[in-house]
Amino acid sequence: MKRFMSYLIVCGTVLTTPTATGSLTPLIPSKDDDTLLVIVPANFTGFLYITEIENINVYGLPQDSTVINFQPGTNLFFNLDFQAQTFIQKIPVAKNVIISETVSFIGVTGVPEGNGTLFFNSSSIPGLTTYNQLELDMEIFNFQSNGIDVKYEVSYGLRQGIDINYSGLWMTRSYPIWPDYQAKEYGILNNQNDPITLSMMCRFPIHTNFYTVNITLINADKSIQPPIILNSTLDIFVKSVSAFSGIKIEGGGPYSIQYELWDPLATTGAQKMKLEKNVSYESDGKTYRLYDVTAEDPIQVRVRNHYYTQHQNQTVQFVEEMHKKWLNFDHAKMPILGCLDMLATFLDESDPDVDEANLIHAYQTAEKIRENHPDKPWMHLAGLIHDLGKIMSVWGEHQWAVTGDTYPVGCAPAESIVYGKASFQGNPDVDHEVYGTPMGKYQEKCGLENLMMTWSHDEYMYQVLVNHGSTLPDEALYAIRFHSFYPYHSHNDYLQFQNERDIQMKPAIMMLNECDLYSKNDETPDIAALKPYYQSLIDQYVPGVVNW
Numbered sequence: 001m002k003r004f005m006s007y008l009i010v011c012g013t014v015l016t017t018p019t020a021t022g023s024l025t026p027l028i029p030s031k032d033d034d035t036l037l038v039i040v041p042a043n044f045t046g047f048l049y050i051t052e053i054e055n056i057n058v059y060g061l062p063q064d065s066t067v068i069n070f071q072p073g074t075n076l077f078f079n080l081d082f083q084a085q086t087f088i089q090k091i092p093v094a095k096n097v098i099i100s101e102t103v104s105f106i107g108v109t110g111v112p113e114g115n116g117t118l119f120f121n122s123s124s125i126p127g128l129t130t131y132n133q134l135e136l137d138m139e140i141f142n143f144q145s146n147g148i149d150v151k152y153e154v155s156y157g158l159r160q161g162i163d164i165n166y167s168g169l170w171m172t173r174s175y176p177i178w179p180d181y182q183a184k185e186y187g188i189l190n191n192q193n194d195p196i197t198l199s200m201m202c203r204f205p206i207h208t209n210f211y212t213v214n215i216t217l218i219n220a221d222k223s224i225q226p227p228i229i230l231n232s233t234l235d236i237f238v239k240s241v242s243a244f245s246g247i248k249i250e251g252g253g254p255y256s257i258q259y260e261l262w263d264p265l266a267t268t269g270a271q272k273m274k275l276e277k278n279v280s281y282e283s284d285g286k287t288y289r290l291y292d293v294t295a296e297d298p299i300q301v302r303v304r305n306h307y308y309t310q311h312q313n314q315t316v317q318f319v320e321e322m323h324k325k326w327l328n329f330d331h332a333k334m335p336i337l338g339c340l341d342m343l344a345t346f347l348d349e350s351d352p353d354v355d356e357a358n359l360i361h362a363y364q365t366a367e368k369i370r371e372n373h374p375d376k377p378w379m380h381l382a383g384l385i386h387d388l389g390k391i392m393s394v395w396g397e398h399q400w401a402v403t404g405d406t407y408p409v410g411c412a413p414a415e416s417i418v419y420g421k422a423s424f425q426g427n428p429d430v431d432h433e434v435y436g437t438p439m440g441k442y443q444e445k446c447g448l449e450n451l452m453m454t455w456s457h458d459e460y461m462y463q464v465l466v467n468h469g470s471t472l473p474d475e476a477l478y479a480i481r482f483h484s485f486y487p488y489h490s491h492n493d494y495l496q497f498q499n500e501r502d503i504q505m506k507p508a509i510m511m512l513n514e515c516d517l518y519s520k521n522d523e524t525p526d527i528a529a530l531k532p533y534y535q536s537l538i539d540q541y542v543p544g545v546v547n548w
Contacts, residue, residue, distance in 0.1 A: 411440025
């Protein structure tokens with residue numbers, strides 16, 4: 001089976017460690033020399049299309065090496081077509097090219113199918129051992145070597161008219177061969193205007209976690225009218241998918257996926273299915289949702305105490321009592337923004353990532369959704385009010401009954417719940433003959449809406465909106481109700497209760513959650529300047545005085 005690999009630079013995030021001048025330092029591939037990696041930065045939305053070449057291979061380096069070691073064959077470099085824009089400018093191609101006298105090193109522009117233009121031949125320069133700064137104005141070029149001891153490093157410089165963000169470095173061991181993929185025709189042309197085809201096979205491990213980003217695999221030509229093959233927020237159990245030509249990435253990220261160009265001549269399942277990996281990266285240097293059971297710093301101790309208390313006390317009986325206490329909606333009468341302003345000094349004891357007032361985070365989340373999804377004003381409002389149920393703690397309710405992750409009571413707790421099953425020691429429901437079983441008191445595929453969730457700000461805010469007669473779409477209400485249900489939407493637990501409606505609604509949770517989680521370090525918003533916009537949404541979806 002042919003093997004393929006590439007390192008790309010996509011929208012400002014590099015797959016390897018760049019220097020200040022934009023040098024591309026190769027990532028150690030280990031055993032991953034049969035995949036192509038794409039890593040997206042936080043809050044990136046865009047399309048990545050592979051436009052020209054297939055049959056790709058990159059050869060790795062020892063950790064302390066500063067050059068890339070050629071294998072026999074051809075190595076091709078070219079720019080990506082990013083959202084139908086091509087950036088073709090002078091690129092500093094190679095430096096420190098080290099060539100032994102016994103090795104032929106040839107450079108050709110264009111796709112080498114008989115029409116390439118020779119621009120460099122080491123044999124024509126007697127005694128050449130090192131050549132620096134090959135710089136050419138081209139889209140595609142390649143080097144061919146008959147030996148394995150040719151070395152070089154590639155550096156991208158920031159030249160006028162070229163943006164490092166849209167450049168890619170691909171290499172192949174042999175000249176590209178365009179196999180006949182009769183089932184797929186993508187309308188992609190090489191530089192001789194000959195149609196070529198492209199087929200990629202994606203590999204995700206089963207139970208892949210997509211909660212920080214939505215990955216959509218598509219087939220499309222350059223008109224960018226894609227039929228969707230896979231939507232990661234809908235396809236929960238993904239092991240492999242069919243051929244595709246592009247990727248659409250939306251969400252908080254950063255996230256990496258691995259995929260390979262598929263050899264249609266492979267005949268065994270082992271050849272086609274041997275890859276089952278993905279890797280997640282944090283480009284901003286911050287790890288979110290860290291829960292350390294042994295850490296003694298004040299924030300971790302506070303968070304740990306919160307969850308242990310929650311897990312020991314949230315029972316079926318307790319939740320029933322909370323329903324009676326709070327769902328009469330007789331605690332206050334006030335409009336949405338008036339209630340939101342009361343969170344100006346409220347700090348969430350369950351959150352290891354935020355140590356500022358919830359009012360600020362409400363606007364951060366809303367503005368992040370507004371930035372990422374400008375066409376969904378109803379979700380902007382959902383982002384603003386998603387935590388508004390925390391007003392219960394302002395009115396005296398214990399935070400362990402208001403904030404933090406949620407999960408269903410009346411059935412056995414999942415291990416993915418923060419701090420695990422050990423934190424439930426002392427909860428009487430754990431040993432209950434019904435409530436302590438995986439199905440508990442529920443039926444298979446009963447739907448999340450029929451579960452009794454831990455009492456929380458999620459459930460309270462949802463019920464307040466329904467009682468008021470809010471006209472927010474079901475997606476917004478669903479996202480508010482289940483955005484803290486991390487064991488479900490981030491760890492794929494409790495799927496025995498999921499029904500078709502839950503599958504359809506889950507992308508709404510992802511949309512809200514990614515902007516909730518990855519807006520926590522954003523700048524403090526100008527709340528006074530933003531209020532008129534959000535008041536207009538409130539007037540549309542949740543007008544007037546609300547019963548709390």
